Amino acid sequence: MISLEQNTNPDPSDFPSEIEGLRMTKQRREVLAVLLAERDHPTANDVFLRSQQRMATISLATVYNCLEALVSHNLVRQVNFERESSRYCPNLADHCHFQDEESGKIHDVVFKDGVKLEDILVLPQGTDINHLEISLKGHFGQSKNHKTP
Amino acid sequence: MISLEQNTNPDPSDFPSEIEGLRMTKQRREVLAVLLAERDHPTANDVFLRSQQRMATISLATVYNCLEALVSHNLVRQVNFERESSRYCPNLADHCHFQDEESGKIHDVVFKDGVKLEDILVLPQGTDINHLEISLKGHFGQSKNHKTP
DNA sequence: ATTACGAATTAGAATAATTCTAAATTTTGA
DNA sequence: TCAAAATTTAGAATTATTCTAATTCGTAAT
Ligand SMILES: [Mn+2]
Ligand SMILES: [Mn+2]
Ligand SMILES: [Zn+2]
Ligand SMILES: [Zn+2]
Secondary structure (H helix, E strand, O other): OOOOOOOOOOOHHHOOOEEOOEEOOHHHHHHHHHHHHOOOOOEHHHHHHHHHHHOOOOOHHHHHHHHHHHHHOOOOEEEOOOOOOOEEEOOOOOEEEEEEOOOOOEEEEEEOOOOOHHHHEEOOOOOEEEEEEEEEEEEOOOOOOOOOO | OOOOOOOOOOOHHHOOOEEOOEEOOHHHHHHHHHHHHOOOOOEHHHHHHHHHHHOOOOOHHHHHHHHHHHHHOOOOEEEOOOOOOOEEEOOOOOEEEEEEOOOOOEEEEEEOOOOOHHHHEEOOOOOEEEEEEEEEEEEOOOOOOOOOO
């Protein structure tokens, strides 16, 4: 098992030829590297544009294919805000997403220590959760004072 | 302020001519009535088909317009699961949504008493949340025993 | 090396939910 | 009653994503 949590300028060729049962092709490496390179939450098209810089021949269809492969093998998360186009996140830690309505930018938000779903929701007994998505929208904090003088 | 929380076979003509600053036209009444009639989470097209039964001339564009008007005036909530088509929910109480992967059906899920967002998430100081959407997916509970003998 | 085969990539077409446009209708209220 | 504004409507447009079918690639056997 490889640590994919680093943030330091990943080189696609550092990835082994198979991760979590997924063959790492040149294109999949590139897409994964693009996602690990910046901790933002790019759309498929963003990923396509960034991938093209280093791999001029990659196609948008391939980017979609790669993202779907990476997501289904849990190497990357798909993030949705309402009906906007999907975004992709390489942060595998337990977290959710906040979108600043000013900038449209998405920020990772973590749970406080020890918070578990069953602690906060009333779920029918035996319910088995496969997927959880928490999406917040609003305005980003002005550190301390809120009013404009 | 009108109680829209009842569940008893609503008659569109019972609604006043304006709610929350929104003029209640014949079509908007009908769409709202459709949503209040069943506590499921229909798509725009579902709403269209149901509305057509009582109002043969209503158009899909109008259903979209009405839903958007009702949502923006907080008479109805829009519910999204990943990239599926939007669904609409007349339950204005604080709740989130669980989709049973077997049936595709969506169920309302409420929070345990007194649970507040700030209690469970680490948010930058001053962050102001306008919208919150929690979507769960998984398998519905087998009442008591989980194992099959 | 050559070949064969399955997997992956690709360009472009297709899909489908939603939004837009512009004309017709309805409602409002002077 | 009449003009202005709002709403509805049919159909076209949009656009993110998926699909199709052809090509290329990677691997392993010969
Ligand atoms: Mn899954
Ligand atoms: Mn809002
Ligand atoms: Zn994230
Ligand atoms: Zn609901």
